Amino acid sequence: MPVTFEPHKRLETLEDYLNRIHTNLPLEEIRIQLLRCRIVGYSLAAEINEPAYSRDYIDQLFRRIYQSLSEKYGQEIVDPYLDPCASQYQILDELKSYLSTDMGERFMIFVRSKFKQAFVPTLRLLTDLCRKEDKYSWEEVKAELQEIMQEMDVDVTWVECEERLERYMKKIKPIMDLE
Numbered sequence: 001m002p003v004t005f006e007p008h009k010r011l012e013t014l015e016d017y018l019n020r021i022h023t024n025l026p027l028e029e030i031r032i033q034l035l036r037c038r039i040v041g042y043s044l045a046a047e048i049n050e051p052a053y054s055r056d057y058i059d060q061l062f063r064r065i066y067q068s069l070s071e072k073y074g075q076e077i078v079d080p081y082l083d084p085c086a087s088q089y090q091i092l093d094e095l096k097s098y099l100s101t102d103m104g105e106r107f108m109i110f111v112r113s114k115f116k117q118a119f120v121p122t123l124r125l126l127t128d129l130c131r132k133e134d135k136y137s138w139e140e141v142k143a144e145l146q147e148i149m150q151e152m153d154v155d156v157t158w159v160e161c162e163e164r165l166e167r168y169m170k171k172i173k174p175i176m177d178l179e
Contacts, residue, residue: 007047014040018065022072028103029110030069031077035091036118038062038081039125039168046172055175080122085130088123088141095119095148112154120145120161121168128178 018037021030041058059081066079080087098111123145127138136144146158169178 007044008053011041011044011048011053014044015061018061021065022069026107027069027073027077028107032111032114032118034062034065035080035122036114039118039121042125042172042175043168046175049174055177080126081129084126085132085135088126088130088136091119091123091126092141092144092148095145095152099148099151108152112152115149115152115154116156116161116164120165124165124169125176128176 014037018034021033021037025033038058041061042055045053045055045058062079062081066077069077078087080091095111098108103111123141124138127136127141130136142158145161148154149156149158
């Protein structure tokens, strides 16, 4: 099958991947891949720009995936977008915990490689979606991410992350109901 950039086909391919994600990855990697895939899903929904493929469509897709994974693993695997305020703290804590826990070099290489595509945009979205007054600001989250990136020796600059993030946020803003 030829590679296509057509967003409907890419979304279909993403959905197929999500339905098989549990078959070949450890749970920790699945959770990170789901963050990255959600970012891609929102981007594709914005490109498609049709009412049938809205933010709600993407959110429902991921709720089904998280429910399916919870059933498969016999534990609750929570969709971070259900409580963006709590999730921004949780994800930052998880990233910090990888520094003090021996997760294995292969896993750490994987985490470093997903920083720009998964963690930075996810934490920006969760920060923007959190409506509480006492939440972390993006500046606070950004400072923590920069510190974690430095400690993890992530091979990407913050400037690269922000350039990509700026383009992404501009693209998805219409479907995300963000200020």
